[in-house]
Amino acid sequence: ILLAENLFGTYKNSSDMVVIRIGNGIGAAIMCNGQLLHGNGSGVGEIGHVVVVDGGERCSCGNDGCLETVASSRALIQQAKQLARSHPGSALHQLTTDIDAITLETIVEAFRLGDPLVTPLVTQVGYHLGSAIAHLISVVGTPRILLCGGLTEFGKPLMDVVRFEARRRCLTG
Numbered sequence: 001i002l003l004a005e006n007l008f009g010t011y012k013n014s015s016d017m018v019v020i021r022i023g024n025g026i027g028a029a030i031m032c033n034g035q036l037l038h039g040n041g042s043g044v045g046e047i048g049h050v051v052v053v054d055g056g057e058r059c060s061c062g063n064d065g066c067l068e069t070v071a072s073s074r075a076l077i078q079q080a081k082q083l084a085r086s087h088p089g090s091a092l093h094q095l096t097t098d099i100d101a102i103t104l105e106t107i108v109e110a111f112r113l114g115d116p117l118v119t120p121l122v123t124q125v126g127y128h129l130g131s132a133i134a135h136l137i138s139v140v141g142t143p144r145i146l147l148c149g150g151l152t153e154f155g156k157p158l159m160d161v162v163r164f165e166a167r168r169r170c171l172t173g
Contacts, residue, residue, distance in 0.1 A: 005146055016142035020047060020133070022149035024074040026067055030140055047136060048072065052128050071128040073104045073150050076121060080107045083117045091115035108153045125151065126158045130165020137170050 011017045015034040021027055026048030030037040037044050048068035049061045056065025057075075069075055081102050084093040092110040096102055111118045133145055145166075151158065 010146060011144050014144055016140070017144040017146065018136060018140060018142060019146045019148060020129075020136075022072060022129070022147060022151040024072055026072050028136065032140065032142070047132055050132055050135065052132055067128060067132050071125045071132070071151075076107060076125055076151070077102060077104060079121055080110075080118065083121070087117055090117045092117055104150045104153070111154060111157075119157075122154050122158050123161055125154075126161025127165050130162040131169055133162065133166040134169035137166065143170075 005011055005017070005019055015031070017031050019029045021029075028045040028047045030045055049059065049063060049066045051063055051065045052067050053065035053070055057069040058064050059066035059069050080092055081099055084090060084096075084099045084102060087093055090110070091113045092102070092107065092115050093099065095106050095109055107118055107121070111122055129147075137143055137145065147159070147162070
């Protein structure tokens with residue numbers, strides 16, 4: 001995705017940029033000085049395993065409070081299912097006949113319908129993504145960050161929170 005974006009996309013011909021893909025996991029592809037970072041193993045770009053919540057939920061990697069546990073589509077779906085179970089009158093609950101079948105698309109639809117249960121979930125995801133992105137900007141030094149993946153379906157409301165948090169936490173503002 002990063003190479004295609006660099007050739008044809010928003011940051012065409014940029015020598016420094018980061019593409020973050022948010023799905024069931026969260027990963028980043030990083031380009032510095034025109035070179036894709038590869039590192040010495042498989043850990044480069046594993047932003048989903050940066051701890052953002054002290055004492056948070058156990059992650060599949062063994063750490064507690066990783067970004068993936070609070071900001072991936074898997075985490076959002078899990079949180080939405082818990083809320084739907086305890087709020088049968090919500091749009092989120094009413095959009096499905098089986099709470100265990102709630103998908104990201106169900107959550108996006110509830111969000112578009114203005115379900116007051118979903119908005120705080122999306123805001124929380126944006127908060128954590130923005131915080132992690134601020135750290136990434138501070139380390140890598142580029143403000144050229146592109147997000148892709150299913151969570152971008154939440155559009156401007158999510159992106160506004162991400163931008164606000166990233167700017168608030170970066171030295172560059």
